[in-house]
Amino acid sequence: MAKFGNWSDIDRIKKLGDYVSDRSHILSLRTTKMPVQKAKAILAIGATRIADVLDVDLEMATRRAIAYHVPKKSIADLGDEVLLRELSRDDDKYRVIFGIRCVLSLPKSRVSALLKRYVNRDAHRYYNSIHWLDLGASIPQALARIVAQRELQRYDEYI
Template identity: 35%
Template sequence: FKGRTLAPRGGNSQGHVTSHMVRSALNVIGEKAEKADLPLFRQALASPYFTMSERDFEVFGKYGEWSDIPNIARASRSSGGSLLIPDVVVPVEVVARAILKIAGRRTREVLELELPDVVRRAMLKLLSKAAFSGLPDTALFRLFNETSDDVRRTAAIRAARDLSRRRCVQILDIYNTQATYYYNVMHWLDLAVSMPRALVDTVTFSHLSED
C-alpha cells in the first residue's frame, strides 16, 4: 500500500469502493504513524475522494510542515465529504490544533496567514495565555482591525482576559485614536480596564466557551 498512489481508478462506483478501502488502511496506519507516512496523508488531503478523520489531523499536527498549513485549513471535507462515510465530522478545533502544533512558537506568523476565518477564530481560542500575551502590539492591532467580526471579537476577548490591565490601557489609548476602529474591540478593552479582574475573567470565560 505504501508504494502506491492513493487516487482511486476507474468509474465512480469503483473509485468510491477503493476510497473506502484506502480510508480503512489510513485508519490502521494512523494508529502508529511515522513521519515517513506523511506523504500518504498528504495525498488523502489533496484527493476529492476522501473524508479526513480526526486522527489524520493528529498525524499532521505531529509530523506536518509549514507548507501543509494552507491545505489543512482548507480541508472542508473535514465536515464529511465522502459518499460512503457522510456522517464523519471533524470539529474545526481539531484542524486548528494541528495547525498550531505545526506552527510551534511562530504564533504571530501563523495568525497572519490567509486562512479561513472559522479556522483562525478557533486558533485564537486555543492559544495558550503565554502565546497570546506574547504577541507584539502590531500583531494585536492587526487582529483588532480584521474584517471578520468573529476573528476580531475573539481577539478582543482574549486580550481582555489575558493581557495585563496596564497593557490594555495602553492599547486602548492608541486604538481609539485610529481613523477606523471597531466598537466590539473598544467594548472588551474598556471592560478589561474598568471592571474588577474577577468579573472580567467570568465574562470572558463565558463568551469564549460559546460555540
C-alpha cells in the first residue's frame, strides 16, 4: 500500500483487522485492529497531505497512532488552525500525544504563539493541551523536548 497505494485506499486500510474471528472454538484467535499498521500505511499514502489525513474519520486508536508516528517536519508544516483543531479533539490521550508532538516538532516561538492563540480563543479549551504547550513555551527547548520525549514513550500503550 505504501508504495503503490493511493488516497482511495485509505478506506480499505481503515477496515483492516476489523473482522471478528470465529469464537465458537476454544482455540480461535482474536484479531487486533492493528492501529499502528493502519496509521503507518495511511501516513505513507498521505505523506504530502497530512492535514487531510488528520481530517479523515478514524477510530481513535488509529488516530493516536498517526499522531504518534507522523514525522516532525509534517507537524511543523501544518497550519496553526489544523494544530488548534487537533489540540481540541475530544480524546484526552490523543490531545496529550498531539501536544507532546507539538513540543517535539515546533520551535519554541511557534509553541508560544500557538499557546497564546489556544487560550485566547472562544472555543472550548482543554487543560492537557494547555499543559503541554505551556511546558514547551516556558522552559528551555532542549529540556522541554527531553521531558516530552520521555512522556511520549509512556503513551505507546494507548495505540
